[in-house]
Amino acid sequence: MEKMMKAAxxxxxxxxxxxxxxxVPEPGPGEVLIKVRGCGLCPTDLHIREGRIASIRPPYIPGHEVAGTVEALGEGVTGHPLGEHVVVGIDVVCGTCDMCRRGMEHLCRNRVRIGFERNGGQAEYCCVPAExxxxxxxxxxxxxxxxIPDAVACMYHAIKDVGSVRPGDRILIYGAGSLGIQGVQIAKTIGAHVTVAGRTQAKLDASREAGADALINTREEDLEAESARLTxxxxxxxxxxxxxxxxxIDRLLHLTRPAGKLVLVGYAAETFSVNTQETVVKEKQxxxxxxxxxxxxxxxxxxxxEGILKPYIYKKYPLEEINTALGELEHLTNVGRVTLSMP
Ligand SMILES: [Zn+2]
Ligand SMILES: [Zn+2]
Known part of the structure; x- marks a missing residue:
């Protein structure tokens, strides 16, 4: 009898x-069947549901923050014992394009993504390439x-590689969502002085718990004045x-020091314009x-x-309650990430 699974x-x-x-899907050559034990939910899952990502073709199984245990190996896969605990990188990359060759496979020109262009982890099982x-x-x-593959690693890349944050740097994380809170922990491990600005006190409190040195509640405090005081x-x-x-973007560029960096992690607008004096003459990036x-x-x-970072989880839901879980994201009631937890 064919083995069955629940999937959203x-x-x-x-x-x-x-x-x-x-x-339950069969792992193809080079693939591994994962028994999904956890799947994080990301605001992008709402964009997916609302049809805002052009490459999505329903019906399919979303879910791009996947962790689980190795259940079965496809042809040619070695080095992964059955039962091994794994997290799953989101991007399936070609390994041969110019960006892959530069070691920047996250910008692979031929990439497809787990939970986007192929089935993801909002299911009891999921097939993914072994790599x-x-x-x-x-x-x-x-x-x-x-x-880790999304909320944590993305902020790690933003802070370490793109922002090139160094010990003693004064940094501002504008927005205390689930990525912002992860970012606090990461920036503290580097030895930066971390300020978090946000509108929701509970999320600011969580940022403090995660190690933030200073908080700006933008509902009650003046962002410009507080930034000037802190720096x-x-x-x-x-x-x-x-x-x-x-x-x-406009406000934060003014709060960046000359030759400082403004890193755009969120992007909601299609275009933006900035002041030439601030960018060109002050060499801001x-x-x-x-x-x-x-x-x-x-x-x-x-x-x-090593216990240096801790994934910051707000709530765990069973797979059956996925729509309730997505509702938390929709109404911004989550303080930190929401995940699906499978037995
Ligand atoms: Zn995501
Ligand atoms: Zn590539």
Whole structure:
């Protein structure tokens, strides 16, 4: 008899996901069948559901923050014992294009993504290419480790590679969502002085718990005045804009010191314009960031294993309650990541 599994399908845009019983997929050559034990939910999952990502073709199974155990190996796969605990890198890359050859496989020109252009982890099982697997120590809970490939590694890449944050740098994380809170921990491990600005006190409190040195509640405090006070009027060395709209980019660029960096992690606007004096004459840099490299992911797994980083989880839901879980993201009620937890 064919083995069956529960999976949450995006059947149609703008509609709740639908739980279906479908056959467990067979791993093809070079693939591994993962028994999913945790799958993080990301604001991008809402963009996917609402049809805002052009490459998505329903019906399919979303879910791009996947962790689990190795259940079966496809043809030609070696080096992964059955039962091994793994997190799954999101990008399936070609390995041969110019960006892959530069070691920037997160910008692979031929990439497809797990949970986007191919089935993801909002299911009891998921097939992924073996090269996406990063083993993780068995005592790390997989329904927490699942957010490492996205929420953790993405901020690690933003802070370490793109922002090039150095010890003693004064940085500002603008937006205390689930990535912002992860970013606090990462920046503290580097030895930066971390300010977090946000509108929701509970999220600011969580940022403090994660190690933030200073908080700015933008509902109650003046962002410009507080920034001037915290930096002695010099401006921040590096600012991470987690929102990415015209207003935030413009304001935050003014809060960046000359030759400082404004890193756009969030992007909500199609275009933006900036002041020439601020960018050209003051040599300020505006930088984009997307995802993370496989080495970033391996680094983050190590940092979690060593207890230096802790995936910041707000709530865990069973797969059956996926639509309720997505509702938390929709209404911004989550303080930190929401994950699906499978037995
Ligand atoms: Zn994501
Ligand atoms: Zn490539």
């Amino acid at each position: 399908f995006l059947e149609r845009f703008h509609e709740p996901l639908v739980l279906r019983n479908v056959p 996406c697997l990063v083993p993780i120590r068995a005592d790390i809970p997989l329904d927490e480790a699942c957010i 002695g009027g010099l401006g921040f060395d590096v600012i991470f804009d987690m929102i990415g709209i015209q207003e935030t 505006i930088l984009g960031i997307r995802g993370s490299t496989r080495q970033n992911l391996r680094d983050c797994v190590r940092l979690v294993e």
